[in-house]
Amino acid sequence: MPKNQQILLDNRPEGAASASNFKLVTSDTPDLQDDQVLVRHHFLSLDPYMRGRMNAAKGYADPQPLGQVMIGGTAGEVIESRSPKFPVGAKVVGMGGWQQYSVVEAGQTGALRKVDTTDVPLSHYLGAVGMPGVTAWYGLVKIIEPNVGQTVVVSAATGAVGSAFCALAKARGLSVVGIAGGPEKCKYAVDELGFDACIDYKEHSHPRSLTKAVKDACPKGVDGYFENVGGMVMDAVMANMNAFGRIAVCGMIAGYDGAPMPMSYPALILMNRMKVEGFIVSEHMEVWPEALKELGMLVASGKLKPRESIAQGLEAAPEAFLGLLKGKNFGKQLVKLV
Amino acid sequence: MPKNQQILLDNRPEGAASASNFKLVTSDTPDLQDDQVLVRHHFLSLDPYMRGRMNAAKGYADPQPLGQVMIGGTAGEVIESRSPKFPVGAKVVGMGGWQQYSVVEAGQTGALRKVDTTDVPLSHYLGAVGMPGVTAWYGLVKIIEPNVGQTVVVSAATGAVGSAFCALAKARGLSVVGIAGGPEKCKYAVDELGFDACIDYKEHSHPRSLTKAVKDACPKGVDGYFENVGGMVMDAVMANMNAFGRIAVCGMIAGYDGAPMPMSYPALILMNRMKVEGFIVSEHMEVWPEALKELGMLVASGKLKPRESIAQGLEAAPEAFLGLLKGKNFGKQLVKLV
8 A cells, every 4th residue: 555645733823824733744544445445636625714624613613633634625536446436547526635645435425526527627626616616606696696787796706716706607697896916816817717807905905995996896886795705805895785785704714813803884784784694515515516517517618717726745735725825826726746 | 734743853963862963843734635644643653773864874774854854653543534545533553753743645555554453552553563573573584584492582672673572482482582781671571571581781891791691591502683782792692603593683773873883703604604684674565464463463462562661742752762772761662642
């Protein structure tokens, strides 16, 4: 059996996360039992939710245990199999974690998903045609529930979720405005992803200035907002919401390090009869088939061209992850392991 | 035609509202035209939403115009009629405003509603079997959507909305916890209104202490919250919400005077996958018949015994209203005009 490089959570962050929270180790992969398969990971997905799991406090999920392999989505290939469902050579997506190989109980529902790489590259099953894509789909379709011609806004616009959100929104005849950090990302959002406009939040140090920028970009007001960041960006979009506006709360990356991040004007929820709803896509498995089908077609037809930031080698994962939390990535952040 | 005492909004508050914002005048009531009726008001309803209308900024409704009769719900009797729909002697509820008489276009949809005072006293049509009661009904039934055995919380518990909320919640097999100001109100909430527990927020100057009080009163956590006040009370309840908790946002009285009133931990919306939804009951006229029917039966059967604070005479309205904003009323605040 091959040697397996793994990254463990060694200790919990106090304030911002750092590379010293992680530890790289090498272990043996165990022999397979009946119904198990050995997957060689080609790609590891890095996602903001992992930061929440690093804290000791229970968030919406249990904390990542110390001394164990960091949780994470993986795409790879079955290289040994004692399960007829997943023969050697099958391309699969699962939650293998921050390591090169994983042994998976093939019979466990949802543990592994076989994917077809004819029209969709394997890595995209961790992004546009995977959890981030379905996240965008759920927030847009099930919470924002937009009508043709309405205006929707998404923060972290060029990320995996944001870019999928844009393609899904354009397919529904919506105006889509992004919020991202830096001129390069904003240009990319408009030129490549198809956003109608993109606001560079880094140009606005004062809430009033950012609020005006949202207003200028959304002359008819905002009907739906997909929240990835929280804080000042959330306040600025809320100030521009139309009556009966909907906010899908998917992430509040601005608050992960424990800094207080209030919502400045909750009275707007009443004044504009808004709905603000938090969700976790893994609790809505019933929508995945429909969402993945649409996302797969958008990618195969070229209407969704997801960008990827690819770090090389497992040992690069911690720095890539810390960069993601600071918005240094550009598109879906992956680690290539093969 | 009788002389008509009226109270106008004379100028807008800067900060807290005061008696000097209002002006008492006397005018003639005009002769009736075809299809008009003259209503003598027996009761004027005083409600927190009026404070929002006194501000110049557009909230969810247009501001109350200066120099005009203050908006307000009224219950009274038709004393002259040129409409076959509303004969002299009919008991009616409408939006007559802060005055003794009003001339109403009887044909205008929703302008007047005939009520039956056999089993329900006229004044209750401004409270438990009127707008406040339907407000409680909508928030509980349409937004909180509780399941039997769940725990719901309401702030301003002994007010017109809170007491109706309690009766509606008990009828659905829920645990109901109130939040009110002062030991007298809390005792009344438990002894007379049927709350399972009531928290005196005035005993808690620190958010942590109030949060613990909510926790102690709701050992199984909070599944639904009916928000009437905002501020620290909202934060304390949010900190105790269960996964998939719902908050119906009906009022944020704590913020009407322009003081900033942030929501301290909006990240809880994500962590607990909460839904926070604002509403105005006048935008949901389709539910009124069903809601009024249930509320009327609860009052007629004695299961909902609404308490009233009754000020005497129109000139007492401003002080009674200012008292309401400070929580000095006890139960539904009315002004008796006859």
